Amino acid sequence: MAEMASVILLSMVVVILIIPGLLMLYAFLTDRNQKRHAVLKNYPLIGRVRYFLESIGPELRQYLFTEDNTGKPFSRKDYQDVVLPAKYKRRLEGFGSKRDFDQQGYYIRNTLFPKLKEELSIQHSPLIDTKIYHVDKENLFSRKEHRQSKQVSPYLLKEEHEVVIGPNVKHPFRLRGLIGMSGMSYGALGDRAISALSIGLGRAGGTWMNTGEGGLSAYHFKGNVDIIMQIGPGLYGVRTSDGKMSWEQLKQKAAITQIKAFEIKLAQGAKTRGGHLEAEKVTEEIARNRGIEPFKANDSPNRFHQFDNVYGLLDFVEEVRSVSEKPVGIKIVVGQEEEIHQLAEVMKTSGKIPDFISVDGGEGGTGATFQELTDSVGLPIKSAIPILHQALIKAGVRDQVKIIASGKLFTPDRMALALALGADLVQAARAFMITTGCIMAQVCHTNHCPVGVATTDPKLQRGLDIEEKSYRVTNYVLSIREGLYNIASAAGVESPSQLNERHIAFKDLYHVVHKNHLMTHK
Secondary structure, eight states: OHHHHHHHHHHHHIIIIIHHHHHHHHHHHHHHHOSSOHHHHHSTTHHHHHHHHHHTHHHHIIIIISOTTTOSSSOHHHHHHHHHHHHHOOOOOOSOOOSOTTSOEEEEOOOSSOOOGGGSOEEOOSOEEEEEEEEEEEOSSOEEEEEEEEEEOOOEEOGGGOEEEOTTSSSOEEESOSEEEOOOOBTTBOHHHHHHHHHHHHHHOSOEEEOOTTOOOGGGGTTOOEEEEEEOTTOTTSBOTTSOBOHHHHHHHHTOTTEEEEEEESOBTTBSSOOEEOGGGOOHHHHHHHTSOTTSOEEOOSSOSSOSSHHHHHHHHHHHHHHHOSOEEEEEOOOOHHHHHHHHHHHHHHOOOOSEEEEEOTTOOOSSOOHHHHHHSSOOHHHHHHHHHHHHHHHTOGGGOEEEEESSOOSHHHHHHHHHHTOSEEEESHHHHHHTTOOOOSOGGGTOOTTSSSOOOHHHHTTOOHHHHHHHHHHHHHHHHHHHHHHHHHHTOSSGGGOOGGGEEEEOTTSOEEEOOSOOOO
16 A cells, blocks of 8 residues: 555656656757747747737736727727627616717717607517526626516617618618618628527517628528628629629529618728638538638639729619619728719719618728728728718719718717718627627637637537527617617607707817718708
């Protein structure tokens, strides 16, 4: 027995001391002899601490060191402004705003006599069955909460305020909610995230889901949600085997009841170029949906081969609308103002008018793009909306085109400003990613998303519970709609669809308030 004990003790010494010592010696010699990193060569082992801290820097800043309002691209407060409505359907804050009122910015112009709740034009039925978390007890190291079923108002527009896209098309698209999901492709997002979004949006009703340029998948149909199918320069989902436009496939897609409209994507705010998908994200299923080779990195062109000017674009819009018999719009990023005015003028003279224009701001998000494009190309959304809005008014076609705005519009006040600046509808993307669990790890392009949202890796996707996250999607949509009605009430109108430039003002750094005289009432 004594000998056995001695053997066990010796084995433990080997395991605890000798093996780790050998591993450290190996790492020391490896660091000392490598030539790539001066820090490791001069400071073996210790230098590794530097790279470790660098790798977890985003997490440290996000949770410990960054102030609530200073994180980019979304601050900690921005993140909470999405998470709290999604999980708890709660937007209440205490003590005061964290906004810096000495900085310049837009403000809602409230009235002395706001609308009473009973004076607001809201459709409260049918009630939505959802699940919301309630905090039972919270202290420094623990939180006890439970999820409870609840019936809540959908906060829909009444019929007289509904937004109709393509009223003269055979199958117009009618919307009772002003908020939808902007384009996020299956492939950029995994099947579980797409499924949760479809179910959550479908449950909320009155909204839509944009497929992004990656084409349709079975997961888009999970929640019976209304769909806008996006067609990008790669023509995914409507292309032949050699990459040409397939009008037959377009007919097949248009015959699907859930598809309410088609969007021709010229660009998006974070990348005025085609999309990119890393090879490990291109599974066989995604390759089939897109009509491309599996497990090969894929870049769609940064422009359609079918046209290279406004006239060709509008001809293409007409052809897609003629074949599909459904509303057709375009997605743009505003850059050169004269081009926007030319687009509007050609729409007027040719009579070829898109049913809607989605305008994305330069602050919009993406799964993958180059630094120089995401940081400096494309005007911000608050500048872009008035330029497009005014160009359409000047050309006399504004009443025939709906404007859908996107670009970090994730709270009721941001969305209300977009509506007041000239938009008819608002859509979001990253906010919906957050509702499905995104923690802003900013590794969307690597397929290593730690919470299973922006990845096609089955192992990582296991962490995303579809049922759980679908309710958060629903709660977020309903909460934002309610918030828009709160703003409408404060501004003295009965519906957020009535917000216009009279309801906003811009305060400069000198505390001078400017009314916006650039726009005409919607």
